[in-house]
Structure formats: structure tokens, C-alpha cells
Amino acid sequence: MSKLIAFQGELGAYSHEACANARPDMTPLPCKTFEDVIDAVRSDKAELAMLPVENTTYGRVADIHRLLPESGLRIVDEAFVRVHISLMALPGVQIEDLKVVRAHPVLLPQARDYLTRYGIRGEAAADSAGAAADIAATQDRTAGALASDLAAQTNGLHILARHIEDHAHNTTRFLIMGKKPDFSRRGDHGMMTTFVFQVRNIPAALYKAMGGFATNGVNMTKLESYMVGGSFTATQFYADIEGHPEDPGVKLALEELDYFTSMLDILGVYPRDPRRD
DSSP states (O other): OOOEEEEESOTTSHHHHHHHHHOTTSEEEEESSHHHHHHHHHTTSOSEEEEEEEETTTEEOTTHHHHHHHHOOEEEEEEEEEOOOEEEESTTOOGGGOSEEEEOTTTGGGGHHHHHHHTOEEEEOSOHHHHHHHHHHHTOTTEEEEEOHHHHHHHTOEEEESOOOSOSOOEEEEEEEESSOOOOOOSSSOEEEEEEEEEOSSTTHHHHHHHHHHHTTOOEEEEEEEEOTTOSSOEEEEEEEESOTTSHHHHHHHHHHHHTEEEEEEEEEEEOOGGGO
């Protein structure tokens, strides 16, 4: 039996597509919530978790930066999915037959031009892949769904139009996480290191902590802050940098960072995806 990789959503979701692309040898395990995805790995029900962290159009995924440090899991890889939107319906249904198209509220605005052109009303659904599954279950010939090609394939629907998104840049970044860290050097495009930290309560602590990355030539691709413990004064930072902790520049930068922090936790060391370029 193949190993399982857990994701949030229904079969056919973009997270399912990420699993199929990045780990085609593993069986996808749909979960209701991000917490369920994490629990599936912690309880050994699944070997890996596929978790979205940010989207080029809508920014970071809500709550995910809070969940990652608390999860106890470690990042072993990253994956990028280009969000292509397809219009699907039951076999034999034509665009002119549709009275409504359902999708997650995030997807509907991304295909506004297409829906307006055909005079189709958009209707919000809890999940785009779930909307496709509902059409297959109810055999509703007046409704369509906006979702991935995989959602159509999974639910036996016919694709009426592909790639109808208004903008061509929409991409979601996912992190692949497991119970054990992997600090080995791997991949052909360099390494990434992700960590969270809290600065000490001294003047200009963050400025001083970041200085080591600049002086040692380390490229920081992401730095985000968020509150922890329900306090406006307790701030945690999430960072992605290019390089491996044993690279001379990275090692020096992390040593300097450690001096100015009260907490520093490396969440993962993993291959840099070539689609970052």
C-alpha cells in the first residue's frame, strides 16, 4: 500500500493537485481542516502534510503561520501550483444551459470577466472541489463549477472552458511537512531555510538581528510578523532565507540572530524550488 500525504479540502482541490504533482507515488488523504492535516501526520495516519502558505494574489494563508510552529512538524520540501481555473459541468451540458456557477469566494473574482461575458451568475461555495462534487451528486444540469481540471476528472464532469482566470500570475506556494527534519543537502537549485524567532526586549533588536543577514550576503525572501499569546507586545517573526544553515554566511547570520532573540526555531531545511526564478 502506498504512503499517504494529507491535505485540506476535497479530492480535486488545488492542494490535491499539489500532492499529485509533488508526490505522485503517494496516496492523497483529504482532511476537513488544516489542524486535521497536521494531526494526521502527528498520529502517523499520514507520512506527510501538504499545507498552503501563500498566494501571489491573496497573500499569506490565514492562520497557517501560527499553526506551523505549534505543529511539531518540520518542512522537508516546497511546491508551487499555478492556479488554473476551469469551468465544468455535467457531460452534455452547454454554457448556455448554465444559470449559476459555484466556487470558493476567492476563485469567483478571478474569473469575473469570463462570467460577465456569458452572463453567468457566480455563487459562493465553501469549497470549489466540493462544488464540483455536489454537481456530480445532484446531477444538476443548470449549475457549473469553477475548479481545477483534477476536480473535473475526479467527479466525472466535462470541462467547458480551461484557464479562464483573468490574470496569468496566480500561484500558490505549499510546504510539505513531516515528523522528522531533513538537513541533508539535496536538489539541484540550492537550499532554503525557514525559521521563527522572537527578539529580545532591547532597543532596535529587530534591526540588529537582521543586520547579520545583510552583512553576510544572505538573501531573505520572506519576513512576516504576527502576534502570539493574544498580546500586542508579544510578536513572533517568520522568515525564509536562501541557503543551508551550514553555509558560512548563513551560519554567521544565524549566530548573530541568536544573540538578539529569546527564541529561535528552525522549521525546516529543504530544496529550493526552481519555480522561484
